[in-house]
Amino acid sequence: MAFYSGQIDGPQLVADIQAWARELGFSQIGVAGVDLSSAEAGLLAWLSNGFHGEMAYMQTHGLKRARPAELVPGTVSVITARMDYLPRTAEEGWQSVEFERLRRPQEAVVSLYARGRDYHKVLRSRLQKLSERIAEKVGPFGHRAFTDSAPVLEAELAARSGQGWRGKHTLVLSREAGSMFFLGEIYVDLALPPSPPVTEHCGTCSACIDVCPTQAILAPQRLDARRCISYLTIEHAGPIPEELRALMGNRIYGCDDCQLICPWNKYARRSALPDFDEREGLTGAHLAELFGWTEDEFLRLTEGSPIRRIGHERWLRNIAVAIGNALREADDPSLRAALQARTQHPSALVREHVAWALAQHA
The missing domain is CATH 3.40.109 (NADH Oxidase)
Incomplete structure (x- = not known):
């Protein structure tokens, strides 16, 4: 410098x-x-x-x-x-809209x-x-x-x-x-006057701690990333711990629950930029559709997206868990067929999660 x-x-x-x-x-x-x-x-x-x-x-x-x-x-x-x-297109009550997505097991949530x-x-x-x-x-x-x-x-x-x-x-x-x-x-390397910090305004609210699906927030400001769905679906490379899979629901990339429940996010502001507009095909998609993407399709459809960094193998791993969780809720032949098509996948990681997902169907 x-x-x-x-x-x-x-x-x-x-x-x-x-x-x-x-x-x-x-x-x-x-x-x-x-x-x-x-x-x-x-x-x-x-x-x-x-x-x-x-x-x-x-x-x-x-x-x-x-x-x-x-x-x-x-x-x-x-x-x-x-x-x-x-x-920019987020509608009024967007937090409720997002929680509703989590109640539709066959819908992939990014x-x-x-x-x-x-x-x-x-x-x-x-x-x-x-x-x-x-x-x-x-x-x-x-x-x-x-x-x-x-x-x-x-x-x-x-x-x-x-x-x-x-x-x-x-x-x-x-x-x-x-x-x-x-x-x-x-x-x-410029000496600039520091901005004054602001006071805390969480008070006695513990909504984010209580809502976390995997209880990754152990105490105020104490997060165990190893239990966090965002970590598990993005940063974690290996098998997702079995005891956490059922808790992940239909979240295939990241998790917003602690933000969705936060009262302060009623003041969240829409972006001024078109860059963060939702890509067609990533919102409201059926799990079977996304699980069917070939690696070439994955790379093409996630070009310029942060999702691309996890690669096709982890993408399939994550969706297999979500499909297993959906099958536990209700039978869906299209989801079972999607899993069956991947039982011989070259990746042992994918095969293991596919087998687990198939076993969730009663």
Whole structure:
């Protein structure tokens, strides 16, 4: 990182950055300092308990997550960015609409954030454009942009920079926007005035803890990722633990339950960008239809989507579990036929989950 040595009007520059960010589709900009030492003990405890599961990179990077100036030498401030992702077409009462999907066992449910374009691509390009606008104002400066792509304590930085507070589900919550948003950061060598943090407003509510299908939220702000459906369907590579399969219902990629139940998400904002509009075919699809995709179809139909990163094998694994859960609810010849067609699949992982799913049919 090249060090910036000029003089800047910090408050004015932050105001300018906020205005440029709005033009780029961001919803809020904050600034945090780089001293996150008070978060280190919690991070180490989470890792020592093994709550990160197979996400070995969490352990590998260790405390570097809590030390921005070690990750990117020369960093003095962190610009945090929020981008709302609720699809523009989301109707009133969208939370109830999503809960209804979970009550239709044969319908495949994909997490809301993953129904549109890959957020990594959207945020990264716009954070880079924002960095270029800053350079036009102050001249060359040291910076690196991140979007869930490096050892960064995103939620901690967001909370410290006034984006919201850490909810009991560990996600960042805003009184104005709920939690349906992405976060991104720009590490900079500019001394910018930090944004004031906001107070917590969860109170005695425990709805997110109570609703979690697998009870992955062990206590307020204490999540065991190994039980989280989002982790199991996206990050976890091997067989899904049998004791958790029946609890997954028809969720084939991610899980929104802790956000759907949160009272603050009645204030969730629709995205200003078309990027997060729902792709045709991913919302309301029958499990048998998606399970029938060949690998070529999977790659073509998920191009530019975050779903593509799990690959066809895990896609089939996830849907096989959902089909098994649907068959336990009611017989459906089309679902049984879809499973039968995969009993000789080359992947042992797929075959094992198909066999389990078939055994769920009484």
